[in-house]
Amino acid sequence: MASNLLSFYHDFLDQWPLIIRGIGATIGLTVAMSLTGFLLGIVVFYFSLSRRPKVARFVERYKSFFIGTPLICIIYILYYGLPQLAIRLTPFEVTLLGFTLNIAAYNAAYLLTAYNGMDKTQIEAAAAQGFSPAQIYLWIILPQVLRSSIPALTNQVIYNLKDSSLAFLVQYPELFARMQELAAGNFEFFKTYSLTALFYVVMATVIYMLSKRVEKRLQTA
Template sequence: MPHWLDLMLSSLGPLLLAGLRFTVPLTLLSFSLGLMLGLVVAVVRLFAPTPFAAVVRFYVWIFRGTPLLVQLFLIFYGLPSVGIVLDAFPAALIGFTLNIGAYTSETIRATISSVPKGQWEAAYSIGMSWSQVMRRTILPQAARVAVPPLSNTFISLVKDTSLAAAITVPELFQAAQRIVATTYEPLILYIEAALIYLLMSSVLSQLQVRLEQRLGRYGGFLEARA
């Protein structure tokens, strides 16, 4: 067996284990929390009084305008200087959540704004409250439009979790770095890590296509009934 193949096979288990223990949970948790944060931020920007909207606009401006790696360093290495010490995984989770929240808020805000005003008027005309209109009429329509960009954000997040290695989170990429430190074979190990990320992204892309097709058929059915 060639040396490179033997090395890749022997390191595949540790890399996959690191992915299952840290990369996947970090991705799922930060995206879920970031999506909820993004929804709150979008609603505040659209409907809250000006002072509150200004605060969340500032938050979005900061986190969309600075590199994610810098944000992670500020949280993990910077906050201890003011007495706030976080472990690596919680620091990464906070950093990714705040970053994803800023980006998804813009997507959600745009999709909510894209819903025709007639939908609001029709819902109000049958006696719905604002919260009922949002929950039953506006958000379901906005969600269908938001799926493609939000799916792209999720796929990008899977790859961006490799940045957590810079703050010592033992996820997939740092597992590769640790093996490189003992084998001195960076090219083989980094190619293997890249292939695993590529596989995950490809699977998620296919799931995204199927979801979009299903939502497209559902949307067509609703339009036909309308």
């Protein structure tokens, strides 16, 4: 037992530089896709408020498709399907694009839920004073729905972190891919994947604590 643990420890130290790179790749991918998914989600949410029936229907179909489709299916369509159309993307680009489209749909849904709970008298008053729809959205609607949606948006970032492990399926060298290499080398699957889970729990906890600080600052602002 002790010799197995010592052997695993040595294997882990040998792989540590690659694991560190994998952690960095996971954090970088999570930050990138959370940011792009957040920005696109704001755009999708804006069009979901459109009074044009065709635009509103298109947005609803967009959200329904990406919320209802497994992420792995979206990533495989981009990774294996696009080359058949002479479009070739790197593993990072495939993962970022697939996740962004998916995350935006969820974020738009969170924002719409917060909007439905808003007091609409402010919007009516702003419209009566001559504010344009874009001004009402940017200055009145968006700040309030973002404040109300912080818990949901934070949970989405944590989901993004966990789901980023799917990137190893398209050869992106993030944390899970590096730990997979460690497991394949020593066959210590229980120890390796338990340690992998611990890495993700630590990163998710950091995200949660940061979000709580932001939420507290906004409440006192």
